[in-house]
Each structure stands twice: as C-alpha cells, then as structure tokens.
Amino acid sequence: MCYLFILYRNVSGNAIKEGGVCVENLLGKITLYDFVAMIIPGLLVTLSYVSIYAKEFYHFYKDIGNSFVSGILILVVSYCVGWIVSEIGNIIFSNKNKSTKDVNTNIQPDLLEKYKEALETYLENTVNMNDIEKYGDMANALIQSDSKYSRIHNYNSSKSFSKNLGSACLFIVFAMIIHIIICLVYLCNKIKIPYYLFVKISACIILIIFCVFGYKVMKKRFQSFSSKVNIYICTYFIDYVKHMEIENSNEENKCINNVAVEINHSNKEERK
Numbered sequence: 001m002c003y004l005f006i007l008y009r010n011v012s013g014n015a016i017k018e019g020g021v022c023v024e025n026l027l028g029k030i031t032l033y034d035f036v037a038m039i040i041p042g043l044l045v046t047l048s049y050v051s052i053y054a055k056e057f058y059h060f061y062k063d064i065g066n067s068f069v070s071g072i073l074i075l076v077v078s079y080c081v082g083w084i085v086s087e088i089g090n091i092i093f094s095n096k097n098k099s100t101k102d103v104n105t106n107i108q109p110d111l112l113e114k115y116k117e118a119l120e121t122y123l124e125n126t127v128n129m130n131d132i133e134k135y136g137d138m139a140n141a142l143i144q145s146d147s148k149y150s151r152i153h154n155y156n157s158s159k160s161f162s163k164n165l166g167s168a169c170l171f172i173v174f175a176m177i178i179h180i181i182i183c184l185v186y187l188c189n190k191i192k193i194p195y196y197l198f199v200k201i202s203a204c205i206i207l208i209i210f211c212v213f214g215y216k217v218m219k220k221r222f223q224s225f226s227s228k229v230n231i232y233i234c235t236y237f238i239d240y241v242k243h244m245e246i247e248n249s250n251e252e253n254k255c256i257n258n259v260a261v262e263i264n265h266s267n268k269e270e271r272k
Contacts, residue, residue: 037161039075041168042082046074048175052182056252083163089167092223101164107231115234118241139237144239152232159225166218169211176204 050057064070107115112132119127119135127135140156143149183201 001242031217037157038079038082038086038166040082040161041085041164042080043074043132044079044165044168045085045171045175046078046081048172052175055114072090081234085167085171086160086164089163092170093163093219107234111231111234111238115237118238121245122241136233139240140229143233143236144238149232149236152229152236155225155229155232159229161220162218162225166222168213169215169218173208173215176208179204259267 061070064073112129116127116129116132119132119139123135140152144153144156180201183197183204187197
C-alpha cells in the first residue's frame with residue numbers, strides 16, 4: 001500500500017507538471033514561419049479583391065492619411081484572411097475521402113506495425129489498424145512538445161504554407177474571374193474596346209493560368225510534406241514511447257528503493 005501511494009503521488013504530480021510544460025513548449029514553437037504562412041497567402045487574397053474596388057480603397061487610404069496605420073491595418077486584415085483561407089484549405093486539401101490504406105501507402109508495413117504497438121503501449125489498449133489514423137493528431141501533439149523532435153515542426157509548417165498558398169491561388173482565380181465579368185459587362189455598351197481593358201482582361205487570364213498551375217504545384221508539395229510528416233510521426237512517436245517506458249521504469253525503481261529505505265528505517269526503529 002505504501003509503495004502504491006508513493007507511486008501514485010509521483011506519477012500524478014509529474015503528469016500535472018508535464019501537462020503544463022507540454023502546452024508551454026507547444027505554444028513556444030509558434031515561429032515567424034508560421035506567422036508568414038498566414039500573412040503571405042492572406043495578403044495575396046486581400047490585394048486581389050481590393051483590386052476589384054481599387055478606387056474605393058484609394059479613397060479609404062487617403063482618408064486615413066497615415067501610411068504606417070494603413071500598413072498595420074493591411075497586415076491585420078491579411079492575417080485574419082489568412083486564417084480563413086487556411087480553414088477553407090483544410091476542406092479543399094482534406095484526406096477524409098481517402099481510406100486509411102490509401103493514406104498510409106507511403107509508410108512501410110513494418111514501421112506501421114511498430115507504430116501500432118507504440119500506440120497500444122501508450123494507450124494501454126488494443127488499437128485496430130483501420131483506426132490508426134485517428135490517433136495521428138495526439139501523437140503529433142505529444143512529440144512536438146519535445147525539442148528533440150523539432151524537425152517535424154518544420155515539415156508541418158511547410159505543409160501548412162503549401163496548403164494556404166494553394167488555397168490562396170484558388171481565391172485569386174475567383175477574383176480574376178470577377179474582374180473579367182465586370183470588364184465584359186462594361187464592354188456591352190461600348191462599340192470600341194478601350195486598350196486598357198484589353199490589357200486588363202489579358203492580364204487576368206494570364207494570372208488565372210498562373211494560379212491554376214500554382215495550385216497544382218502547391219497541392220503536390222502539400223502531399224509530399226504530408227507523406228514526410230506521417231513517416232516522422234510514426235518514427236518519433238515510437239522513440240517517444242520507448243523513452244517514456246525507460247523513464248517510467250527508472251521512476252518505478254526509484255519509488256521501490258524509497259519504500260525499501262523507509263521499511264528498513266522503520267525496522268531499525270522497532271528494534272530499538
């Protein structure tokens with residue numbers, strides 16, 4: 001009973017302490033790269049839609065009368081738009097329509113089996129191979145809390161940036177289509193096509209082609225980084241569980257030694 005009480009006290013205390021450290025470490029990994037991954041796609045989308053109402057925006061800029069304030073405002077709006085683009089990108093680039101078998105084809109069977117065993121060890125429960133994908137977020141969060149596995153954070157950031165930039169390309173395509181429609185509506189009442197409108201429509205078409213190509217490139221990069229992240233999650237989580245077992249074993253031995261010392265001490269007191 002004494003041993004169980006000491007073990008419970010040590011484990012529960014460490015769990016609360018480690019939980020706080022885990023959250024703190026995870027928040028500390030929010031880097032400038034993550035910030036830029038929201039700002040750049042958000043800024044591109046913001047500018048593409050601002051260009052539709054260029055005159056109104058110019059008057060708004062003149063009313064503010066301060067370039068610094070205008071710049072800060074654009075950055076804040078771009079960051080917020082970047083988050084919206086990112087959330088919509090989660091839907092566009094979602095893998096939910098794929099089976100677990102299709103998603104895990106890039107992972108070798110023996111590595112996947114070891115990952116399954118590590119999950120069962122950590123969860124202390126049987127894990128079905130078909131349900132293995134749903135534990136990915138948990139494993140990812142656990143290993144990112146340890147600086148030893150910082151490399152996976154870089155791949156996650158690159159994956160997010162590819163997703164956000166690819167989604168931004170689709171938003172820009174839609175904005176350019178709106179531009180072309182507005183130009184065509186304006187031309188309905190014109191006999192002669194103004195030169196600047198011809199240039200504007202041509203530029204929009206070129207930008208649409210470029211963005212469609214950019215979307216395909218970013219989608220391929222997203223898939224590439226997703227594969228790397230999946231492999232690193234499996235590899236690092238296996239290592240994480242091994243180290244956890246070693247630490248738990250050492251902690252358990254320490255508790256046993258403490259109990260043995262207390263028992264010896266109490267026996268000596270009784271003999272006296």
